[in-house]
């Protein structure tokens with residue numbers, strides 16, 4: 001963590017200056033609350049906003065969502081929880097222009113993160129944006145640049161950077177108790193079966209589906225996509241690797257002190273879910289039902305694995321990271337906390353329980369408190385854009401390797417694939433008009 | 441009786457049916473339909489045991505019916521419920537006292553395990569020797585209750601093109617004056633109960649999940665429905681909408697039936713939405729009060745002596761039983777850690793089954809919740825309300841284990 005802050009300060013020397021110079025216009029004067037806005041009022045956006053309200057330091061000024069019903073439900077909940085009566089907007093650009101919020105929370109689907117974030121920091125707001133930073137690598141780079149240029153604080157929703165059992169698990173690893181770690185396996189397994197296509201429908205009343213798709217391709221509306229299901233549609237997200245992978249690959253970055261990636265190869269497909277279907281009548285998702293990605297670093301190898309069939313009852317853990325060291329194996333997990341399985345027969349298994357907020361099993365309260373503190377103290381937040389960008393690049397590169405079907409040699413300094421124009425092309429993607437791909 | 445007059449005015453044929461529905465006068469203490477004889481969640485039964493030995497209550501019988509949250513209906517010595525297994529839903533008929541299987545009928549159906557284990561969510565309806573059932577995917581059946589012989593069946597979703605809401609059609613069928621009214625489409629539809637022929641339908645928009653509730657207001661018979669964005673009232677004869685109270689709940693889950701008393705309508709739903717009381721008149725309903733901290737997500741409350749008793753909280757929360765004053769919305773007490781179980785009532789006592797399978801009997805009182813009996817009778821999740829009929833309490837969990845508790849006085 002120290003390392004992150006130091007590297008933040010080094011890399012954002014310019015930003016730091018801007019930060020200090022810019023009048024801290026809309027930061028809280030004593031007693032004054034942050035005017036807070038939420039873009040994307042679905043499941044997770046409401047979870048984050050609840051923490052903002054619970055902190056007692058934020059007033060919910062406005063909400064934006066392209067689904068009018070979702071917007072209405074969120075506004076009603078906010079009113080119930082805090083007494084605030086937020087203005088509601090369909091278009092986040094209008095919200096930013098009219099409301100001039102101090103803080104913007106962004107919890108839209110992945111294909112929107114870059115445009116939303118860039119617009120918000122450019123409008124002068126501090127941002128709490130969900131992972132992953134971007135749907136393609138160069139979106140994430142553009143977000144990074146925009147945040148640096150703005151001098152605003154950006155906290156990314158990687159709450160596993162601050163979750164108590166993650167912090168203590170990292171301490172345990174760094175204490176040397178696991179010995180020399182030569183390999184890491186990160187994974188998120190679940191059950192699943194053949195996927196039958198479901199019928200396309202008219203979008204629900206009050207939903208601007210064209211806006212929802214935004215810069216991404218316009219698919220026919222289907223209940224399986226919105227809300228929440230977009231994770232499994234590659235037009236809008238990157239499947240399980242993009243969703244869960246970023247959390248666990250970020251833990252690897254944290255442990256390794258941002259070791260630069262050298263090479264990645266990813267295989268996978270949909271042998272169980274079946275060939276993707278997309279026609280005017282019906283569709284299925286198209287994310288792979290399993291993937292294995294090998295990440296090569298100078299001093300260790302990291303393997304990502306996910307399977308969305310067969311569950312994983314043959315192993316103790318279904319989600320998390322195994323750090324394989326000379327003194328044993330540390331499993332860093334979710335609801336199962338962390339467990340150390342020592343090599344020596346005489347040694348005892350060590351375990352720590354998680355301390356999560358339920359029902360959704362996160363640590364957003366801590367992450368929000370850190371965000372507030374980093375705004376107050378003008379310091380780098382615990383899950384800032386720099387490290388979140390590095391963590392996001394890993395799953396996104398895995399997806400590129402999977403698409404081109406070969407291994408990629410990565411130049412971490414320039415963030416380019418070495419000698420592979422086709423793969424480099426896939427670090428960006430064409431946007432649908434009128435949206436313009438952001439430049440770094 | 442005023443009600444009879446309005447029936448005559450409507451020219452409805454089988455007024456008797458409606459009378460049993462609304463007058464709750466069946467002495468046999470059967471439970472022929474969702475929420476019981478008066479559709480209030482309250483049984484008229486008296487003189488049953490509200491205590492049992494420390495070792496636990498007597499268990500009459502057990503059965504396994506497959507996945508689902510379907511409740512029970514009881515009549516003429518038979519009990520019915522539904523469940524799902526291996527790509528099929530099954531409608532079951534057992535002997536009410538012995539649990540001996542009488543008949544069952546299976547049909548292909550999807551599991552529908554969106555954010556829960558899936559399985560059947562609706563409850564059948566018993567009326568005039570017939571059993572009516574509706575699947576999550578729109579299969580409507582009329583069976584001969586004694587034998588399981590199919591009188592007619594139709595898939596109303598395919599027939600009308602109405603969209604299937606996220607968790608499928610859930611409201612139990614309502615038999616009303618020769619019609620079978622279903623919560624399908626934006627404001628319901630009606631079939632001829634004798635033939636299954638479509639009589640009227642509503643807009644091709646999402647239904648909610650409540651059971652159509654017949655009420656008489658100012659001499660008019662109306663049917664109340666939880667739709668995806670409102671609670672609304674329709675005329676059962678032609679489906680014409682009388683009014684609607686806008687009520688937007690997350691994911692469109694307007695599931696708990698409204699409760700009508702003294703010209704007022706009580707509504708309560710989950711996901712942080714809470715409850716409200718509306719005054720009903722000629723025009724649109726007007727809000728009387730709003731209480732955010734009473735959120736009945738799956739099952740409606742019961743109203744007894746001016747107080748509501750219901751389960752507050754979502755399936756993902758700790759949940760609790762609460763008591764609220766009907767007139768004002770004032771919370772009288774809260775009994776925590778109940779999860780999203782469900783309750784019913786008889787003879788002034790709450791019959792409450794916690795979300796984790798503890799059955800409790802407690803006097804319904806605004807002063808507090810003090811069970812006179814309590815026993816852990818099921819594991820897993822219990823979402824279906826316990827049903828008391830003729831001295832037996834029918835309980836189940838979502839994986840389909842049925843336990844029947846004997847509370848008959850010997």
Ligand SMILES: NC(=O)c1ccc[n+]([C@@H]2O[C@H](COP(=O)([O-])OP(=O)(O)OC[C@H]3O[C@@H](n4cnc5c(N)ncnc54)[C@H](O)[C@@H]3O)[C@@H](O)[C@H]2O)c1
Pocket residue numbers: 039040041042043044045064065066067070090092107108109110112130131132157158159211212213214226227228229243362
């Ligand atoms: N950190 C975590 O542990 C965690 C957990 C869950 C979700 N998330 C992240 O939260 C984000 C949201 O996920 P969710 O599950 O809440 O999805 P969701 O589908 O429930 O909500 C997304 C909302 O964004 C709205 N939206 C889409 N485009 C918009 C636009 N241009 N402007 C305004 N609103 C728009 C949608 O209509 C929808 O209501 C994702 O990025 C996801 O990765 C993070």
